[in-house]
Amino acid sequence: GSVSIVALNQNRVITAGDDGSVRVWNAETGNILQYLENDGQRITALARSGDGRFLVWGDANGRIEVRHCDDAFTPVTTFNVEGSVSVLAVSDDGRALVSGLHNQTRNTVELQLLRLADGGNAPPVTLDSVPLSRIGRVVFNSKHGRVVAAVLPQSETGEIWQIQSWQMDSGERRVVASVASPDGPGLDLTEDGLAVVVAGRIVRDGTTSDESSV
DSSP states (O other): OOEEEEEOSSSEEEEEETTOOEEEEETTTOOEEEEEOOOSOOEEEEEEOTTSOEEEEEETTSEEEEEEOSTTOOEEEEEEOSSEEEEEEEOTTSSEEEEEEEETTTTEEEEEEEEGGGTTOSOOEEEEEEESOEEEEEEEETTTTEEEEEEEOTTOOSOEEEEEEEETTTOOEEEEEEEEOSSOOOEEEOTTSSSEEETTEEEETTEEEEEEOO
16 A cells, blocks of 8 residues: 655654554654554655644545654544645644645545635635546645645646646746656645745746756
């Protein structure tokens, strides 16, 4: 089965996968330090916030669990969304997260914004809902109010991914690049949040720069 891995620091890593288990490992010795309680559903996404304070995982039944990255991994809140969670991204400050999910009822792929700052009580905001397709990597920069996702439209052939960008304040969405990739391109944002890094190249306003992202 598939396993997701996320590093917490130099000494600890987290794994989660098809068997529904969430394990904390010592990165140096390879020993299991903790088993985190989960309901046993197949875990399909795993992420941590950029500030290292929160750990988040989602499962095939649409349950998203948020934990503090303290010694006890104290529960913060739980979201229940309509669909199987396929990808998660947490803002750098840990105040919100973006979930990509497959809504089997409507046969769509949806990108939703969930606000941790509201204690999980605020309803999700749907950024996009498209006919059945694939969502690859998602990057979320709350400081600049921007979400970027790699989306493979159902109608496309040859694995041509669209890199789509959303501005949170205006709701504006645009395609900033199209990239051929069998498994989805690498994706990131520049530090100023104004440009997208796609497969190691910086894209500004739809133009790919020769400037390296390094």
